[in-house]
Amino acid sequence: MWDNIIAGFNQQLTPQVWQLIGASTFETIYMTLAATIFAIVFGMPLGILTFVTRKGEVLENARLNRVLELLINIGRSVPFIILLLVLMPVTRFIVGSTLGTTASIIPLGMAAMPFFARLTANALGDIPSGLTETAKAMGTTVWQLVTKFYLPEALPILIKAATLTFVTLIGYSAMAGAVGGGGLGNTAISYGLHRNMPYVLWAATIIIVLIVMVCERYGNKLADHFDRR
Template identity: 75%
Template sequence: MWTEFMSEFSRQLTPQVWELIANSSLETVYMSFAATLFAVIFGLPLGVVTFLTQQGQALENRKVNRLLEVLINIGRSIPFIILLFDLMPVTRFLVGTTLGTTAAIIPLSVSALPFFARLTSNALGDIPSGLTETAKAMGTSVWQLITRFYLPEALPVLIKAMTLTLIALIGYSAMAGAVGGGGLGNTAISYGLHRNMTYVLWVSTIIIVLIVMLCEKYGNKLADHFDHR
């Protein structure tokens, strides 16, 4: 039994296949981290403005807030696989192709943007109201209120939100691999499923799980480092 297992394992996982899996792992990391970066760059301001336009906040505006809430909710409600196909013309326009890891970053970023914006808005909403009132009493501007009070106070929660976004995108990247996005998802489906190489499928799955566990571990450690409460 063991001999048969090792024989089949070695037959499927040749040095060339291991090299492919290693490259696919790097592609998954590249896609996930790049998409998370773009989601934070664009989602953080969106979440901050959504929070600040709520009732009782510095930029209170019911119409703007309602519009942003609707946009965020719609963005979060679209299944990623549908968004992947809907954004193909945009992806082709921006990067010249819909295939490959760089092309996959576009739909991954768009899918994560409203998700991170919602987490940002919720994180700022958890800040004690007394801190806000103290900052306003000191005559701080809106920009100072954001950069000196809100963001530093919410930093540990925001780091955990980034970690959560990254973990979600690792899963989405595997789905993108099903339609030529590269990464471990593409390897698992192209080799593990279509070529009936079961061990390639399992090894790819295990590596994805390990990447998620490492991201969660070190993301939480970083958040705890900045949490001085």
């Protein structure tokens, strides 16, 4: 039994295949990291605006808040595979193709943006109201309140939110691989499934799990480092 397993392992996981897996690992990290940055850059302002327009906050605006909440909820509710297909014309317009690692960044980032916006709004909502009132009493502007008070206070939670977003996108990137998105997902499907190479499938899966574990470990450590509570 073990001889057959070792023989199959050596037969399927040749140096050329390991090289392919290494390149696919880099592609997965590249598109997931780029999509996470996209989600933070565009999702954080959306989450901040959603929070500050809530009832009792500095820019209270019930109508605008309802619109923002609706947009976030709709964005989070659309299944990623459907979003991937719907955004194909947009991806083709921006990147010039719907295939490949770079093309996958667009739907990945769009899927993560409302997710991170919700996490940002919730993180700011966890700030004690007494501290918020103190900052307001000092005569701070809205910009100062957000940049000097809200964000520093919520930084540990926001780091954990970014870590969670990255981990979630790892799973989405594997799904994108099913439609030619590149990365470990594409390798697992193209070789592990379509070419009946189960050891490639298992190798890709184990690497994805390891990436998630490393990201969560060091993301949580970084969050704890900035936690002043």
